[in-house]
Every structure is written in structure tokens, then in C-alpha cells.
Amino acid sequence: MALNGKTAVVTGAAMGIGRSIAELLLQNGAKVAILDMNEAAGQSLVETLNKEHGPDRVLFLLCNVESGEEIKAAFQKTVETFGGIDILVNNAGIFNEIMWEKTIGINLAGCIRGAYLVIEHMNKLTGGRGGVIVNVASIAGIGLLSCCPVYTATKHGVVGFTRAFAAASVASGYGIRMNALCPGFAQTDLFSSVQSRLGQFSNLAGANQELIEKLGVLTSAEVVQGFLELVTDETKNGQALIVLPKEKKYATFPVSPTD
Numbered sequence: 001m002a003l004n005g006k007t008a009v010v011t012g013a014a015m016g017i018g019r020s021i022a023e024l025l026l027q028n029g030a031k032v033a034i035l036d037m038n039e040a041a042g043q044s045l046v047e048t049l050n051k052e053h054g055p056d057r058v059l060f061l062l063c064n065v066e067s068g069e070e071i072k073a074a075f076q077k078t079v080e081t082f083g084g085i086d087i088l089v090n091n092a093g094i095f096n097e098i099m100w101e102k103t104i105g106i107n108l109a110g111c112i113r114g115a116y117l118v119i120e121h122m123n124k125l126t127g128g129r130g131g132v133i134v135n136v137a138s139i140a141g142i143g144l145l146s147c148c149p150v151y152t153a154t155k156h157g158v159v160g161f162t163r164a165f166a167a168a169s170v171a172s173g174y175g176i177r178m179n180a181l182c183p184g185f186a187q188t189d190l191f192s193s194v195q196s197r198l199g200q201f202s203n204l205a206g207a208n209q210e211l212i213e214k215l216g217v218l219t220s221a222e223v224v225q226g227f228l229e230l231v232t233d234e235t236k237n238g239q240a241l242i243v244l245p246k247e248k249k250y251a252t253f254p255v256s257p258t259d
């Protein structure tokens, strides 16, 4: 899939990894709707991007991914403005082991909500032109971070949802691919604010600090290296791309437990 002229929606794109994804898509010719609940950061980013890329290629829409109604309205506005949706990036996420139900509602349920609501705009069976969804998971969706079992569970959920949805879409003929991006630690607001958001297992933060030192910390710009392949390569479906400071690789999963 060539990106030039395509329309992308990126959730949680006012800052951090989502912002880098939105910038990369714009640099490659796509039109981008930035969805975020931080209005000030979103509006300010759009002003910057309008100057860099011209006035008609980027749109900010205030949207909390905890609300199906808000996502639905944002998708509708994107279709009215740009004529369709070809790419959805479910990136919005939080790290909060204290408010763990909210973490599930944003990181996992937000991703499912976005995917299920975009089907009506992409599904080839109902007149759509197909499309691709990328879910921003984490290497915590494949390995584990002991100080945050709930964050880990949401990211494992996102990877499992990605693999099953991809298979379901092929079997149903929807023409929608779905892949997961699984970065290691990245220097963003989420990463800098974890100390005050650890919960039940905050006693394990020290051990996880050693993991940070061992793995290193990516910049947002480094995280999105490899992202384009998940969007443009039509053979990539149900894949989880691991991005670490020194390597990128696709996750391999065990064969079916019933084989």
C-alpha cells in the first residue's frame, strides 16, 4: 500500500510515540487526523504541522478513546474531511497500576473500540476499500514487566487481539490487515511519570530499573523505525514487530497448543 494521498487516523497523537507516527505518515504523503484528549497539545501540534506540511493535510479532533461515541464522531469527521479512512493507528495508552481498570479501558478496550468502529469505514464487504490497523502494544505484550502486571496484561491482550482479528478479517473477507508495534522503553511523558503510578508491586521497581539499564531507552523517532513496513507491506498481517535500541525483529509464537 503506497501512502501518498491515503488517510490515517492516529489516537493519542498529540505527543510522544503517536506524534512521531503522525509526523512520519505526513512526511510520506498521507493525510492525518490526530485524535487526543489533550486539546492544548493537539491544537498546538496541528499549528506546527500545518506550517510544515500545508493547511489541508492534518486535522485535530478532541477524542477520549474510553468513549465509543467520541471515537465514532471523530471517524465520521475524518471521513467528511478527507473522504475515507485507510489507516488506523491505535496508539493511545497510559501506564497506571493504581487506576488499573482505567488502564484496561484505554490500553486494551480503547484499541478494540477503535478497531470495531473503523470496520464500517474499511470493510470491503460493505463498500469500503479495505485498510490497515496498527496497534501500538509494547514488548510487555510478549515478555513481562513484573512491577506492572496490569499494563503487561493489557499489552498481551493487544497482541492476542491483533493476531485473532487479523485471522478473522482474512476468513471473513474484510480486506483489513492488523499488525502490532512492540517497542521497548521509550523516552516519553509516559516513561518519565511511572514512579508515581506504580501500584501493588511498586516494591519491584528497582529490579525493573536494572532491565531499563540493560535494554536501553529509545527515542520516539527510533520507535517508529519499522512502523511503515507494517502499513505498506501487504504481506504483513497478524504480525508483532519488536523494536529495541539495537534490533528490530518479528515475534514468533508457539504452534497451536492443541497440535
Ligand SMILES: NC(=O)C1=CN([C@@H]2O[C@H](COP(=O)(O)OP(=O)(O)OC[C@H]3O[C@@H](n4cnc5c(N)ncnc54)[C@H](O)[C@@H]3O)[C@@H](O)[C@H]2O)C=CC1
Pocket: 011, 012, 013, 014, 015, 016, 017, 018, 035, 036, 037, 038, 063, 064, 065, 066, 091, 092, 093, 094, 106, 136, 137, 138, 139, 182, 183, 184, 185, 186, 187, 188, 189, 190, 191
Ligand atoms: N514510552 C514507552 O516506554 C512505551 C510506550 N508504549 C506505548 O506507546 C503508546 C504511546 O505511549 P507514549 O507515547 O509513551 O505516551 P505519552 O504519555 O507520551 O503520550 C500518550 C498520548 O496519548 C494521549 N491519551 C492518553 N489517554 C488517552 C485517551 N483516553 N484518549 C485519547 N488520548 C489519550 C495523551 O494525551 C498523550 O497525548 C502507549 O500505548 C504505550 O503503552 C509502548 C512501549 C514503550
Ligand SMILES: CCCCC/C=C\C=C\C(=O)C/C=C\C/C=C\CCCC(=O)O
Pocket: 095, 137, 138, 139, 140, 142, 143, 144, 145, 147, 183, 184, 185, 186, 190, 191, 194, 205, 206, 208, 209
Ligand atoms: C519502574 C520501571 C518500569 C518503567 C516502565 C515504564 C514504561 C514502560 C513501557 C512499556 O511499554 C514497557 C517497555 C519495555 C519493557 C517491557 C517488557 C520487558 C520484557 C523483557 C523480556 O521478557 O525479555
